[in-house]
Amino acid sequence: MAMRVGIIGAGPSGMAQLRAFESARQKGADIPDITCFEKQSDWGGQWNSSWRTGLDASGEAVHSSMYRHLWSNGPKECLEFADYTFDEHFGRPISSYPPREVLFDYISGRVAKSDVRKYVRFNTVARWVSYDEKAEEFTVVVEDLANQKTETHVFDKLVVSVGHFSFPNVPQFDGIDSFPGEVLHAHDFRGAERFAGKDLLLIGSSYSAEDIGMQAHKMGARSVTFSYRSAPMGFDWPETAVERPLVTRFEGRTAHFSDGTTGEFDAVILCTGYLHKYPFLPEELSLKSRNVLYPGNLYKGVAWQDNANLFYLGAQDQYFTFNMFDAQAWFARDVMLGRIELPAEADRAADIQQWLDRQAALPDHDSEADFQTDYVRELISLTDYPEFDLDSVCSLFKQWMRDKEEDILGYRDNIHRSVMTGTMAARHHTRWLNAMDDSLQRYLNGPGQDIDTGNLAVLAQESQLSAK
Amino acid sequence: MAMRVGIIGAGPSGMAQLRAFESARQKGADIPDITCFEKQSDWGGQWNSSWRTGLDASGEAVHSSMYRHLWSNGPKECLEFADYTFDEHFGRPISSYPPREVLFDYISGRVAKSDVRKYVRFNTVARWVSYDEKAEEFTVVVEDLANQKTETHVFDKLVVSVGHFSFPNVPQFDGIDSFPGEVLHAHDFRGAERFAGKDLLLIGSSYSAEDIGMQAHKMGARSVTFSYRSAPMGFDWPETAVERPLVTRFEGRTAHFSDGTTGEFDAVILCTGYLHKYPFLPEELSLKSRNVLYPGNLYKGVAWQDNANLFYLGAQDQYFTFNMFDAQAWFARDVMLGRIELPAEADRAADIQQWLDRQAALPDHDSEADFQTDYVRELISLTDYPEFDLDSVCSLFKQWMRDKEEDILGYRDNIHRSVMTGTMAARHHTRWLNAMDDSLQRYLNGPGQDIDTGNLAVLAQESQLSAK
Numbered sequence: 057m058a059m060r061v062g063i064i065g066a067g068p069s070g071m072a073q074l075r076a077f078e079s080a081r082q083k084g085a086d087i088p089d090i091t092c093f094e095k096q097s098d099w100g101g102q103w104n105s106s107w108r109t110g111l112d113a114s115g116e117a118v119h120s121s122m123y124r125h126l127w128s129n130g131p132k133e134c135l136e137f138a139d140y141t142f143d144e145h146f147g148r149p150i151s152s153y154p155p156r157e158v159l160f161d162y163i164s165g166r167v168a169k170s171d172v173r174k175y176v177r178f179n180t181v182a183r184w185v186s187y188d189e190k191a192e193e194f195t196v197v198v199e200d201l202a203n204q205k206t207e208t209h210v211f212d213k214l215v216v217s218v219g220h221f222s223f224p225n226v227p228q229f230d231g232i233d234s235f236p237g238e239v240l241h242a243h244d245f246r247g248a249e250r251f252a253g254k255d256l257l258l259i260g261s262s263y264s265a266e267d268i269g270m271q272a273h274k275m276g277a278r279s280v281t282f283s284y285r286s287a288p289m290g291f292d293w294p295e296t297a298v299e300r301p302l303v304t305r306f307e308g309r310t311a312h313f314s315d316g317t318t319g320e321f322d323a324v325i326l327c328t329g330y331l332h333k334y335p336f337l338p339e340e341l342s343l344k345s346r347n348v349l350y351p352g353n354l355y356k357g358v359a360w361q362d363n364a365n366l367f368y369l370g371a372q373d374q375y376f377t378f379n380m381f382d383a384q385a386w387f388a389r390d391v392m393l394g395r396i397e398l399p400a401e402a403d404r405a406a407d408i409q410q411w412l413d414r415q416a417a418l419p420d421h422d423s424e425a426d427f428q429t430d431y432v433r434e435l436i437s438l439t440d441y442p443e444f445d446l447d448s449v450c451s452l453f454k455q456w457m458r459d460k461e462e463d464i465l466g467y468r469d470n471i472h473r474s475v476m477t478g479t480m481a482a483r484h485h486t487r488w489l490n491a492m493d494d495s496l497q498r499y500l501n502g503p504g505q506d507i508d509t510g511n512l513a514v515l516a517q518e519s520q521l522s523a524k
Numbered sequence: 525m526a527m528r529v530g531i532i533g534a535g536p537s538g539m540a541q542l543r544a545f546e547s548a549r550q551k552g553a554d555i556p557d558i559t560c561f562e563k564q565s566d567w568g569g570q571w572n573s574s575w576r577t578g579l580d581a582s583g584e585a586v587h588s589s590m591y592r593h594l595w596s597n598g599p600k601e602c603l604e605f606a607d608y609t610f611d612e613h614f615g616r617p618i619s620s621y622p623p624r625e626v627l628f629d630y631i632s633g634r635v636a637k638s639d640v641r642k643y644v645r646f647n648t649v650a651r652w653v654s655y656d657e658k659a660e661e662f663t664v665v666v667e668d669l670a671n672q673k674t675e676t677h678v679f680d681k682l683v684v685s686v687g688h689f690s691f692p693n694v695p696q697f698d699g700i701d702s703f704p705g706e707v708l709h710a711h712d713f714r715g716a717e718r719f720a721g722k723d724l725l726l727i728g729s730s731y732s733a734e735d736i737g738m739q740a741h742k743m744g745a746r747s748v749t750f751s752y753r754s755a756p757m758g759f760d761w762p763e764t765a766v767e768r769p770l771v772t773r774f775e776g777r778t779a780h781f782s783d784g785t786t787g788e789f790d791a792v793i794l795c796t797g798y799l800h801k802y803p804f805l806p807e808e809l810s811l812k813s814r815n816v817l818y819p820g821n822l823y824k825g826v827a828w829q830d831n832a833n834l835f836y837l838g839a840q841d842q843y844f845t846f847n848m849f850d851a852q853a854w855f856a857r858d859v860m861l862g863r864i865e866l867p868a869e870a871d872r873a874a875d876i877q878q879w880l881d882r883q884a885a886l887p888d889h890d891s892e893a894d895f896q897t898d899y900v901r902e903l904i905s906l907t908d909y910p911e912f913d914l915d916s917v918c919s920l921f922k923q924w925m926r927d928k929e930e931d932i933l934g935y936r937d938n939i940h941r942s943v944m945t946g947t948m949a950a951r952h953h954t955r956w957l958n959a960m961d962d963s964l965q966r967y968l969n970g971p972g973q974d975i976d977t978g979n980l981a982v983l984a985q986e987s988q989l990s991a992k
Contacts, residue, residue, distance in 0.1 A: 107700055107701035107703075108694060109577070109578055110577055110578025110579065110585075110586070110692070110709070110711070110712055111578065111585060111691060111694070111711075112694075113694055113695075113696070115691035115692070115801045115803075116803075117578075117579060117583070117585065118578070124702065183651075183652055183803065183804075184651055184652035184665065197652065197806070199807075204807060204810065204812060205807055206807040206808070224578070224579055224583070226576060226579070226580075226581055227581075228581070232575055233574075233575035233592075234592065235575075236715060236717035236718060237718045238706060239577075239714075240577065243578070244577065246707075247704060249704035249705070250705045250706055250790075250791075323718075331583045335583075335584075335667075336651075338665070338674040339667075339672060339673055339674040340674075342672070344672060
């Protein structure tokens with residue numbers, strides 16, 4: 057009987073696992089029987105964005121945390137696939153920070169080219185996994201959501217690729233239950249248009265707070281206040297944005313901060329991060345971690361230390377994304393195919409500990425980028441995933457961080473050179489701050505395109521904003 | 525070995541099941557080993573309301589659909605416990621339509637008196653149930669959410685009391701993904717203060733739409749538009765409220781209705797009902813139903829036809845609530861204790877069919893009330909649950925429906941006589957439309973209470989509104 061592999065989640069990392077096997081198959085290898093379960097009706101994970109909040113059409117937790125007008129917050133040159141370049145997909149240079157729809161188009165092209173969609177069971181949610189130590193088998197109970205049918209599947213290997221930016225971490229604040237305005241978590245944020253003219257409070261000091269805050273500024277928020285627990289972000293904010301320490305309590309629409317200041321707000325967005333949550337896994341198979349570059353208990357960040365038949369993809373905090381998922385998937389594939397032999401448990405533990413020790417000593421963001429670069433480099437060296445100039449990608453991460461320090465509203469207008477093809481990015485036709493239409497069509501065709509009346513309104517708005 | 529009973533959910537119906545057993549125990553009966561699992565940190569189900577939306581602090585689906593300023597939308601005299609009256613709890617007459625906190629205080633008193641909290645495992649979510657036909661046992665895998673521990677429990681009988689107003693039914697509308705304002709389901713509505721001065725669209729024509737619409741009117745919405753699929757509600761709405769047929773599509777903030785009219789809106793609330801969803805149950809144990817007075821496949825609306833060891837409480841649409849849950853729990857208890865012998869499968873099927881046939885022929889709301897009255901009457905006649913004048917309760921339901929027809933904004937100011945004690949309700953000190961503080965303290969102590977500065981603002985607002 058062929059080896060049976062189950063994959064839970066058809067986002068970028070689950071699809072990477074499918075592509076990894078398909079790549080081996082195309083090179084003549086025998087590959088296992090593979091089934092990938094995806095609770096959504098299409099692949100894409102975070103990139104399969106939705107207007108829905110909270111629960112989806114089947115009553116399952118909404119997966120994606122993305123929103124309208126989300127533009128990449130890192131250079132596309134850092135996430136380019138080594139085996140499918142932006143040049144190949146678009147046939148011409150594009151800018152370095154494209155909007156969501158453009159990036160999704162790119163990764164969709166990669167998936168279409170590899171023809172792996174056929175392995176995915178859509179609208180099928182993993183309900184419960186158990187592991188039989190003796191038989192060395194996973195039993196996975198799934199629900200076919202469209203037909204409300206329960207099915208049981210048995211696998212020799214299981215890959216968990218559900219991501220960890222889907223279950224919001226929502227702390228309690230005294231008095232928040234009677235705050236009269238809107239209160240939501242960043243996970244449920246879908247667009248900032250409705251905050252025009254409003255005073256907005258964002259609790260948190262990481263990517264969500266920064267990006268949603270500047271989205272709101274772009275869409276005309278009257279003021280944006282960030283509240284931090286440990287330290288301010290310290291960017292060179294526009295005049296209407298300010299940072300305060302942590303909220304201690306709410307009283308009506310007034311927030312009290314720990315420095316004794318207060319503010320009145322129309323809405324509160326909790327940018328307080330996400331939970332590692334795997335509701336379909338029993339405790340002994342379930343990763344418990346904060347969002348860090350190297351969660352413990354995963355050999356090479358991938359193989360579950362307590363059960364070498366279980367693999368996690370993309371469980372790390374991420375500088376690298378798509379190409380790191382690829383590197384992980386190629387590694388997991390080669391372990392499953394027996395091309396890579398796992399060292400003994402003690403040796404794996406020592407390897408994990410080495411990475412954890414290095415992680416604990418990381419002094420700054422630059423060294424974090426170095427850390428993950430070295431991690432990806434090691435993974436790639438172990439498989440036939442195409443090598444690329446990782447040091448250049450790492451330099452680009454550092455440049456990107458400096459660019460943000462310099463101009464938080466303008467860094468997306470910078471352009472960078474592809475590490476894969478050497479192609480210099482094209483300068484986008486509209487500055488990010490003035491780009492009010494994030495559609496693929498407008499992105500590609502620009503202000504010179506044939507315009508219909510719908511676009512006229514957008515153009516009017518953009519030129520108005522440009523004139524400011 | 526004593527019989528083992530598992531109960532999933534500690535809302536009003538789960539607590540009714542615990543009280544039913546406790547009542548038998550106090551009368552000298554041997555009762556089973558009972559464990560009740562509740563994913564929330566306290567009992568109360570819907571009544572354990574929260575400011576959170578979507579997912580709760582543990583990343584589980586938020587259970588309660590209640591909101592600030594929710595006042596009972598039916599007379600309290602219709603939901604009074606036969607064995608614990610409002611007079612006993614409050615020691616004086618109160619009004620017929622109390623706010624959420626007051627009703628929760630009442631049912632909390634009932635629970636405290638019966639001392640059944642000790643049976644409940646809080647912060648514990650049911651993950652997966654399986655049934656062994658041979659052993660006639662349920663295996664229930666639960667997760668202790670606070671400690672992320674997986675536990676396995678085995679039961680002879682299982683009671684599902686998780687309700688069916690928690691998983692929102694959220695249909696798709698063309699263009700809703702680019703509606704620039706807030707879009708939410710009634711399940712995530714927490715208060716209407718933020719809709720003051722706004723144009724609000726509510727899609728739906730049942731209790732949620734009606735009540736949230738009038739809440740928004742009370743809180744100063746500029747306009748309230750209801751959109752119905754089948755028929756308008758037809759109440760005598762205030763001038764700023766209007767009914768339209770179904771939305772066909774959105775274009776920006778404009779909604780197009782099927783009668784060709786359009787409207788511009790600031791926010792959309794989907795009052796489109798709820799799903800019967802039991803994510804922890806395999807297909808063969810899972811009730812599939814719309815929200816109706818008599819779901820199929822449940823003998824006496826309680827005992828699962830395909831497996832007589834499984835019971836559902838409160839799975840019906842509800843005129844009767846608390847006392848119906850009691851009647852169901854007392855019935856389920858007596859079946860489990862062997863005091864009531866279930867008829868043969870075919871006889872049970874015939875009984876179910878009889879109710880389904882009658883349900884299918886119900887011509888109007890009055891006859892629906894009659895139908896559920898007869899249902900509850902039958903249940904009570906089978907157990908030692910204290911009898912009460914069900915016909916008077918039924919008349920009160922009919923009166924309530926007439927009162928709403930007459931005055932949708934004023935019906936809550938009416939008072940009714942208790943069926944249990946004969947006590948006439950007290951007229952509330954403030955008309956519902958002017959009552960801007962729904963706290964227990966203010967409800968009980970009224971405008972004459974000692975007031976602090978917080979209350980002064982409320983009083984000023986109320987007297988301003990009264991003067992209008």
